[in-house]
Amino acid sequence: MNADVLVIGGGLHGLSAALQSARRGASVILVERHFLGRHASGATAAGVRTLGRHAAELPLSLEAAGDWHKMGDLVGDDCGFVACGQLQVAEDEVAFSAVKARVERLQAKGLSHERIVRSDELRTLVPDLAPHCLGGSWAVGDGSADPHRTIRAFRDAAVAAGVHIKEECKVTALTWRAQVWRAETSQGSIEAKVIVNAGGAWAAEVAALAGDPLDHAIRTSMMVVTERTAARIGPVVSSFGRKLSFKQTAQGTLLIGGGSQGRLAADRQSATVDVLALASSVRSAVRLFPKVGGMRIVRAWAGMEAMTADHLPVIGFSRRVEGLVHAFGFSGHGFQLVPSVGRVLADLVCEGHTKHDLAAFDINRVAAERAAA
Numbered sequence: 001m002n003a004d005v006l007v008i009g010g011g012l013h014g015l016s017a018a019l020q021s022a023r024r025g026a027s028v029i030l031v032e033r034h035f036l037g038r039h040a041s042g043a044t045a046a047g048v049r050t051l052g053r054h055a056a057e058l059p060l061s062l063e064a065a066g067d068w069h070k071m072g073d074l075v076g077d078d079c080g081f082v083a084c085g086q087l088q089v090a091e092d093e094v095a096f097s098a099v100k101a102r103v104e105r106l107q108a109k110g111l112s113h114e115r116i117v118r119s120d121e122l123r124t125l126v127p128d129l130a131p132h133c134l135g136g137s138w139a140v141g142d143g144s145a146d147p148h149r150t151i152r153a154f155r156d157a158a159v160a161a162g163v164h165i166k167e168e169c170k171v172t173a174l175t176w177r178a179q180v181w182r183a184e185t186s187q188g189s190i191e192a193k194v195i196v197n198a199g200g201a202w203a204a205e206v207a208a209l210a211g212d213p214l215d216h217a218i219r220t221s222m223m224v225v226t227e228r229t230a231a232r233i234g235p236v237v238s239s240f241g242r243k244l245s246f247k248q249t250a251q252g253t254l255l256i257g258g259g260s261q262g263r264l265a266a267d268r269q270s271a272t273v274d275v276l277a278l279a280s281s282v283r284s285a286v287r288l289f290p291k292v293g294g295m296r297i298v299r300a301w302a303g304m305e306a307m308t309a310d311h312l313p314v315i316g317f318s319r320r321v322e323g324l325v326h327a328f329g330f331s332g333h334g335f336q337l338v339p340s341v342g343r344v345l346a347d348l349v350c351e352g353h354t355k356h357d358l359a360a361f362d363i364n365r366v367a368a369e370r371a372a373a
């Protein structure tokens, strides 16, 4: 088989890159060693958040926010996106000062996607919030989506655009000869002019096959779902300085996450739930919403993805080998970025450049020799 572009990794970033490259006329093969969405993209809380984003990520995040509000235009489905808003609560004066300073910095740059809310408005937005919460920041255009519907919509759109998707197809070797990559896979050889490494938690393994050694950590974020409750929580709620994010699904269950870490298996191929760390997230949720105390937990899981030291992704060309573009290291907040990062990757593979400034996402930050130094 051969194509212009071989995308390695069938998570949402691989699918988005494949879809948007194919729409620009490239022939694209996407390979996924398990099934689409098996890892971070299927385990995600699917929060669509500009709130609290690192300044370097904001241009991509604000562009993606526009996409989420008209997702039907991109993939023919709204992906279950609901603009319920995201609220970051400050539980003490120190936290509130930090949140206010961030919003002032944004406003000084002319950005208005976050605004400060005081105690009374906080209670209007979320009536059951604990009385100690002083205020917070409110991003009215943020929200959350349905991860599985999102995967399905991106897959269907990619297939309609002509992307050839191969599941249960693991890339095991890569060689670059005569300006062409040859990938050995569990389903035979594939040749392509450009490779996109969207390998998630295994991006370093894929990069090593291509002769571009790099090093990143692996996050193993956990999620909990409770039984259904009659309580009503509209927005996605987080708390400044705590590993907590909290929302209610359309079915009435509560989804609690926010970054508590599970246990990574020694071979770095799977992760399991760490009940003690999980208990701490759940305690934080009960502290913010006393009404949820005593509810039964029905399911918990841990998902894996690559994490960089500065928690910013790696997006861009390899600096060591030709014809290789990386997109990984989203460090727990890559779901919202899927539409805009896919567009950037399509720029790179189809045109060789993008209008976006990718300096903050440079691969050299995670080059293996830098990590060893």
Ligand SMILES: Cc1cc2nc3c(=O)[nH]c(=O)nc-3n(C[C@H](O)[C@H](O)[C@H](O)COP(=O)(O)OP(=O)(O)OC[C@H]3O[C@@H](n4cnc5c(N)ncnc54)[C@H](O)[C@@H]3O)c2cc1C
Pocket (backbone or CB within 6 Å): 008, 009, 010, 011, 012, 013, 014, 031, 032, 033, 034, 035, 036, 037, 038, 039, 040, 041, 042, 043, 044, 045, 046, 047, 048, 049, 169, 170, 171, 172, 198, 199, 200, 201, 202, 203, 206, 220, 221, 222, 223, 257, 302, 303, 304, 305, 327, 328, 330, 331, 332, 333, 334, 335, 336, 337
């Ligand atoms: C529990 C949890 C909660 C999260 N919550 C949020 C949130 O609320 N908001 C937000 O913005 N982000 C969130 N994220 C982050 C977001 O989900 C991820 O950043 C995003 O899904 C990453 O997508 P991906 O395509 O890069 O990676 P993945 O979905 O992990 O895809 C990578 C794929 O590459 C495949 N692969 C690897 N090596 C090979 C190989 N050699 N050959 C073939 N295939 C290979 C893997 O099998 C995998 O399926 C969360 C993540 C987790 C785990």
